[in-house]
Each structure stands twice: as structure tokens, then as C-alpha cells.
Amino acid sequence: MRTPKLLSAGLLAAALAAPPALSQPSAKPVPLTPAMSRTLDGIFAGFKYHPLVGLSDIHGLAQEEDLYAALLRDPRFARDIGNVVVEFGGASQQAVVDRYVNGADIPYAELRKVWSEVVGLIPTTVYLGQINVYAVVRAVNSALPPNRRIKIWLGEPEIDWPKVTTFQQWHDLVGQRDTHPADLIVQILAKRQKALVIYGNGHLNDAPDNLRSIVENKYPGAFFVVTPYSGYHEAACAVKFEKALGWEVPHLATPVKGTALEGRIRQPGCHATDPAGVTARTAAGKNRLLDDFLETNFALNGNALLYLGPKESLRRSPASPDLYLDRDYRREMDRRYRLMTKTPLDINTVERNPATNQPYEP
Secondary structure, X not given: OOOXXXXXXXXXXXXXXXXXXXXXXXXXXXXXXXXXXOHHHHHHHHHHHOOEEEEEEOOOEHHHHHHHHHHHHOHXXXXXXXXXXXXXXXXXXXHHHHHHHOOOOOOHHHHOHHHHOOOOOOOOOOEHHHHHHHHHXXXXXXXXXXXXXXXXXXXXXXXXXXXXXXXXXXXXXXOHHHHHHHHHHHHHHHOOOOEXXXXXXXXXXXXXXXXXHHHHHHOOOOEEEEEEOOOOOOHHHHHHHHHHHXXXXXXXXXXXXXXXXHHHHOOOOOOOOOHHHOOOOOHHHHHHHHHHHXXXXXXXXXXXXXXXXXXHHOEEOOEOOHHHHOHHHHHHHHHHXXXXXXXXXXXXXXXXXXXXXXXXXX
């Protein structure tokens, strides 16, 4: 595999901060080449010019969840950033997580509410790589003085699940899944602080009224959005794309839009999701939706594409066994799932949670 030439810090900074240079009128436009950087270095470079790095969470992608731990353990994070806002935690448990990451002993049944008392993850947070973020921050903080410790902000809106007994009660809170974390982030920015924001890519793309757009209406350009490569729906498209790259693993490329890389991404007949699962009133409308998926999944409406390896090498994160080891917990999650979807819970059984790692499939 060919190794891309790494740009100097100065050239990478220029790629992060400066607009593309205009071509001479008489010259044929030459596509830009993205700046390449080692993953952690590229993320911290993004923080130099943006107070927020949005790391699109491809739910259940094990290599990305490993990256969360590496990023939070890097001494630069506690020293220069200090805040992380996560989708996989509920605001009603903010006081609990504050105590936990600062060293308090919390009974597991109480601690589990931090990631299980959520609104939009159906029926709850299950991936161990997400859950382990809390333990990683606790471990990092144990070696730091109180004034230098990392703070986790739980982004899901407050919910009191024992009192939620109807679909409508739950659905009324779904609309706060972008406004609530946006309010938290605005508080951080008002203090002139920085934050890592770990959220699903639908919250961080260029859609109107999502988390990113709400924040950037007040703080334009605040986000540097990093999107992991998760492959194409068509296996042949992924193989062709990856072969042409010859990138190290892992690596970060920025920018993507308007570069030669965009041309490679837009392969005829290649899609970021299964076209059969996308419906629209017209063929043109369906094509627009498919292009929206492509732009979101390949960082064309973000800032950087994170390459964690060929699609065949990507793995699914192990799931917490609580759903089948703790009968009372499963009974409650089944109640919530039925309330949300009108169907019984039938996921994360022993058979569907093997010990051997499994390929990642969106």
C-alpha cells in the first residue's frame, strides 16, 4: 500500500483555514489535492481554527470507538480542549456522570442510567465502545488536578422514563434532540472554550435545523466536521475506491469537497446506502436523497474524511450483554421499544452477540 506524503504543519494549517486559490482565467482548473495527516494530529489541527470538532458517530463502528478512547487519552485533549459532548448519554444523569468521572464510586445500576436514560437511541445505548468512553475519561481524570479534568456533557434531552407511558409523550421529546445539545454547546462557546462533539452524522451534516446548523447560526463556522469512511453499498465500488487511494490506516484527508477526491467518490452507479431502501415521489427526488446520503457519508458537506481502513476490515462494536443478562433491565427496555416502535424487542440476544468480531454493516 502506498504511503501518502504528509504535509508539513504549515501546509495542513492552510488546508484547514484558507479557501482554495482562484485559478488564472486562461488556465485549465486543476483539482485540489486534500491535505493528509495522521488522524489525531489532523483532529487537533482542526481545533486550531475551529472551537468545535464534530466527530460523526457511525453507530457501532468499532474502529471509530477505539479512536474515541485514543483521542481522549491523548494529553493534548485534557490540556487544550477539556470538553466532550456525547449523544449516548442522557441529561437527567449529568450529576451522576460528573461524580463518576471525578472518581466517585457509583453502583452499576445507577451508573448505567447515564447511557440508558436517552430519548433517541432505540431502545438505548448498547455499544461497548460508546459506554467505555465514560471509563476512559474517569481514568484520564484520575491523574489530573480538578481544574484540568475533562468534562463530559450528556447531550440527550432529559427524560423520566418511568413516567413515559405513551408514544406521544416520548415523541414530544424527540424534537429536543438537536436543540438541547446545541444549548449545551452554546454555553461552552460563550465561555470561549472548545469541545469535541460525538454525534450521529445526521446531526452534523448541512441539514437545516440540526445540531450543527443551530450552533452555527450563532457561531458561524464553529464546526470542523470529521466523517469516517464506512464504504459503499456496492462492494465493487468500495474495492475500486480503496484501491485508488493507497492510504495509510488510519488517516485524515481535508478538504474533500472540490478536490480530486470528490471525483473519485462520485463513481457512477455507486451509493452510500441501498437505493432500494430510499423512496421518493419522483426519480429526481430519489436521486437527490441518494446524493444527500453520499455527501453526508463521504464528508462532502463536512471538512475531513477519516479513513479507518477498507470496508472489508471494518468491524462492529461488541454490544453490552445487559439486555439478555439482566431480566428486569430487558423487561424495561422491551417496554420502551414497544412504546417507540409498536413491536417487541428482539435484538442483542446471545445468538446475535457472538464473541468473535463481526463485519460492520450499516
